[in-house]
Amino acid sequence: xxxxxxxxxxxxxxxxxxxxxxxxxxxxxxxxxxxxxxxxxxxxxxxxxxxxxxxxxxxxxxxxxxxx
Numbered sequence: 001x002x003x004x005x006x007x008x009x010x011x012x013x014x015x016x017x018x019x020x021x022x023x024x025x026x027x028x029x030x031x032x033x034x035x036x037x038x039x040x041x042x043x044x045x046x047x048x049x050x051x052x053x054x055x056x057x058x059x060x061x062x063x064x065x066x067x068x
Contacts (some may be wrong), residue, residue: 026055026065 025042029052032039038052039045040061055065 024057026057027059027061028052028054028056029061 027040027042030039030041030045030049031037031052032045033048033050039049040056040059044051054061057063057065
C-alpha cells in the first residue's frame with residue numbers, strides 16, 4: 001500500500017505548479033454571418049459564427065487583456 005502512495009504523491013507534487021498558473025479562459029466578440037448579431041462568449045457558438053475581436057477578461061467584453 002505504501003509503495004503505491006509514493007508515486008502518486010510524487011506525481012501530484014510535479015503537477016502542482018500547473019495548477020498555480022491556471023487562469024480563466026478569455027472572452028471574445030463573436031459575429032453571426034446570418035443575422036449580423038455580435039455576442040460576447042468564451043467559446044465558439046457554432047457554424048455561422050466567426051470571432052470578431054478580443055481577447056477580453058470580462059463577460060461584457062469591455063476590459064481587453066493586456067499584451068494580446
